[in-house]
Amino acid sequence: MVAQNVVFGILAAVMVISAWKVVTTKNVVRAVLYLVVVLAGAGAQYLLLAQEFIFVVQVIVYIGAIVVLFLFGTMLTRAPIGRDVRLDNDQRWLAALTSLFLLGVLIAVLSNAFGDTHVNATSVQRTADVANSMFGPYLVPFEVVSVLLLAALVGAIAIARRD
Amino acid sequence: MLLNQFLFLAAVLFCIGVYGVLARRNAVLVLASIELMLNAVNINLVAFGAYRHNIAGQVFALFVITIAAAEVGVGLAIVVLIFRNRASIALDDADLMKG
Numbered sequence: 655m656v657a658q659n660v661v662f663g664i665l666a667a668v669m670v671i672s673a674w675k676v677v678t679t680k681n682v683v684r685a686v687l688y689l690v691v692v693l694a695g696a697g698a699q700y701l702l703l704a705q706e707f708i709f710v711v712q713v714i715v716y717i718g719a720i721v722v723l724f725l726f727g728t729m730l731t732r733a734p735i736g737r738d739v740r741l742d743n744d745q746r747w748l749a750a751l752t753s754l755f756l757l758g759v760l761i762a763v764l765s766n767a768f769g770d771t772h773v774n775a776t777s778v779q780r781t782a783d784v785a786n787s788m789f790g791p792y793l794v795p796f797e798v799v800s801v802l803l804l805a806a807l808v809g810a811i812a813i814a815r816r817d
Numbered sequence: 818m819l820l821n822q823f824l825f826l827a828a829v830l831f832c833i834g835v836y837g838v839l840a841r842r843n844a845v846l847v848l849a850s851i852e853l854m855l856n857a858v859n860i861n862l863v864a865f866g867a868y869r870h871n872i873a874g875q876v877f878a879l880f881v882i883t884i885a886a887a888e889v890g891v892g893l894a895i896v897v898l899i900f901r902n903r904a905s906i907a908l909d910d911a912d913l914m915k916g
Contacts, residue, residue: 655818659818659822662818662822666822669826669830673833673834676833676853677833677836677846682843685846686849689849689852692853693852696859699823699860700860703823703863703866703867705866705867705875707879708875708879712859712882716852716856716885719886720885720889724848724889726893727897730900731844731845731896731906740907741842741843742840742842745840746840748839749836750836753835753836756831757828760831761828764824768819768824769821770821771820771821772818773818773819773820773823775867777870779866779867779872779875783872784879787872787876799880802884802887806888806890807887810893810894811894
């Protein structure tokens with residue numbers, strides 16, 4: 655249990671620092687690459703919670719596909735590769751105030767609700783269980799999501815194509 | 818492991834994402850901040866799934882990942898279209914609907 659807490663602490667520190675870099679760095683490409691670190695850290699947290707399938711999906715879909723989409727978007731919009739001082743707007747302090755207020759509220763509520771609740775992540779939730787659940791009770795949402803993906807695919811092509 | 822340590826990590830990531838959405842003016846970086854927020858939600862779902870020994874957390878996190886992929890695809894298509902029409906993806910410049 656101590657080892658798990660140490661691993662959690664290291665991962666959490668890396669994730670928070672990288673997430674902070676995503677929203678503050680002056681370089682678009684570097685921000686997207688810091689996003690990769692945050693996504694990989696989240697995948698490692700899933701592994702720490704003994705949920706294997708979601709970890710694999712996180713690596714394949716997020717780090718493999720979505721980050722590549724982001725880099726394509728950066729390339730197609732000809733973002734400046736070097737430093738760009740005009741990436742932030744002028745309501746930065748208001749935004750910081752809002753998010754700090756939200757953080758305070760969330761931390762207060764969570765520590766009040768789950769003071770010392772322990773997670774016992776010793777039993778692995780297997781891929782077979784996920785599959786049984788997805789093609790059993792969650793079959794209709796699964797089909798709806800697949801239709802939504804098709805609609806998003808057709809919509810993205812229809813929006814972005816040159817005619 | 819405490820349940821709260823995962824929930825606090827997710828709360829911090831979510832608030833950093835909120836800051837990014839509000840403070841960035843580059844549209845691609847706003848979408849990246851939205852991805853941070855969706856990941857925070859996924860960490861919450863998976864943590865509750867592990868806590869309750871319930872598979873539903875993992876299944877719902879999978880659905881969220883799917884929706885995030887669809888959202889990024891359509892969002893980046895819109896960003897590319899805005900860039901093609903206005904030669905800029907600064908969100909301050911996209912103010913056609915402002916009175």
